[in-house]
Amino acid sequence: MEPNQNPYLVLVLLMAAAVGFALTPLALAWAWAHFFSPQKPGNDKNDTYECGLASKGDAWIHFRSEYYLYGIIFLVFDVETIFLLPFAVSFTGLTVGAFVAMIIFLVLLVEGLVWAWRKGFLTWR
Amino acid sequence: MIEEGLKNELQKQGVYVTSLQELYNWGRANSVWPLTFGLACCAIEMMAASMSRFDLARFGAEVFRPSPRQADLMIVAGTVTKKMAPLVVRLYNQMPEPKYVIAMGACAISGGPFKQGYNVLKGIDRYLPVDVAIPGCPPRPEALIHAIMTLQEKIRNQKLTGPDRPRHLNAEIEGEYPVPAYGKHDLEPPNNPDLWQPPAIQR
Numbered sequence: 001m002e003p004n005q006n007p008y009l010v011l012v013l014l015m016a017a018a019v020g021f022a023l024t025p026l027a028l029a030w031a032w033a034h035f036f037s038p039q040k041p042g043n044d045k046n047d048t049y050e051c052g053l054a055s056k057g058d059a060w061i062h063f064r065s066e067y068y069l070y071g072i073i074f075l076v077f078d079v080e081t082i083f084l085l086p087f088a089v090s091f092t093g094l095t096v097g098a099f100v101a102m103i104i105f106l107v108l109l110v111e112g113l114v115w116a117w118r119k120g121f122l123t124w125r
Numbered sequence: 126m127i128e129e130g131l132k133n134e135l136q137k138q139g140v141y142v143t144s145l146q147e148l149y150n151w152g153r154a155n156s157v158w159p160l161t162f163g164l165a166c167c168a169i170e171m172m173a174a175s176m177s178r179f180d181l182a183r184f185g186a187e188v189f190r191p192s193p194r195q196a197d198l199m200i201v202a203g204t205v206t207k208k209m210a211p212l213v214v215r216l217y218n219q220m221p222e223p224k225y226v227i228a229m230g231a232c233a234i235s236g237g238p239f240k241q242g243y244n245v246l247k248g249i250d251r252y253l254p255v256d257v258a259i260p261g262c263p264p265r266p267e268a269l270i271h272a273i274m275t276l277q278e279k280i281r282n283q284k285l286t287g288p289d290r291p292r293h294l295n296a297e298i299e300g301e302y303p304v305p306a307y308g309k310h311d312l313e314p315p316n317n318p319d320l321w322q323p324p325a326i327q328r
Contacts, residue, residue, distance in 0.1 A: 036285075037222070037293065040300030044218035049192060052212030 069121050072112040080109050146285045154277040155185040157225065160196035162216065165203025167230040167263040174266035186273050193219040198276070200269070201253075204232035204239055205246040207312050211304045214252050218301045222293030225280075227272050228258040237262055251316035252302060 033039075048055040087102050094102075116122060127142055135142055143151075163171060174181050181187045190196040193216050205213055217224065228249050231237030236247040249255060256279060257272045264272075283291045292298045302320075305312040316323070 038296035040222055040293075040296075042218060042299075042301040044215050044301050044304065045221075047219070049194065049219060052216045054215070 069116055069119065072116055073121070076109050076113045076116075080106070147281075149285060150281045150283060153223070154280040156188075157184075157186045157198045157273065157276065157280070158188045158190050158196050159186055159198040159200050160193055160216065160220065161189040161191045162199060163202045164205060164209065164213075165230075165232060167202035167233070170263045170266050171200055171202045171229065171269060174269045179266040179270060181270060181273070184270065184273050184277065193217075194221065196220050197223065198225045198227065198273075199253075200227045200229050201233040201249045201255075202229045204237065205249050206244050207246050208244065208307075210246045210249075210252060210312055211306065213249065214302055214304045217253055218304065222300055223291060224293070225256045225276055226253050227269075227276065228255045229269060229272070230264055231260060231262045234258050234260065246312070248321075251321045252305060254302075254320060 048059070083102075083105070127144070132142055163169075173179060175187050175189060186198070197220070199213075199217055199220065201213065217226065226249070228234050232239060232245070233249050236242070236245045239245040240247055246252075250258075257275050259268050259272045261268050285294060292300075302317060303314075305314060307313075
């Protein structure tokens, strides 16, 4: 390499080659499909694939997002337990600030429990 | 076009020449991807053919595709009931061109041992253009491999231009075949009249 050339020139050339390597087959495939192979769309071919059955109805239906209740219950009973164990172990050596912070954390989670309870989520049906 | 003799002479000297048509057909013939689609006991032989003992991969046809969007070949492996026939035709319609059909076994050809059954279609050639038919009940995996080799031969010999070019290169020929409907007693229509006509009875 010439000493006055930019040392990154090789990288630029390599990158261009890589992009060309990726784009050339795509371009060839596009050119082949465009110039040689006629498009033959149809009702069946453009239809949703349903293992051979005719597709019924519309895919645009509403889902109810009830998952957030499971999320709250998971946080209350699982994640909270992970924090409660170190809290209990180091309880005697805690400062007042840490204690208050932990109580706020617990109250927030208990609020979630109360929310789920009032929603009737804990009732076995 | 290069002459066959000159081509052979050049090949002896280590110079290989080809045409775009040969290259295209060579690529097509060696990458026939079948649809994962078994209807009855013939499917067991089809699975055996794709496994290591018979090794369909030697012919580039081991990539069974579970979606018709990526498949080239429909192996109708087994008895086609009248309830299943519209689904078979719809699956064929959903495959992209070029597409080929192998009717595997006596049932797919003619209804086979169930021909007298009220619910059995007497051959898939009533609705689909069958390229290769394999007799047998069920055919051995070797027979399926032979059918795929026959299909490869057919693909290798196709012409890309001219009036007898294959269907997928001819824009005037429709890509879809009519899907039969469930009638009161039989499928309606009972056959695709462009493909198959019942034999006229001579008395």
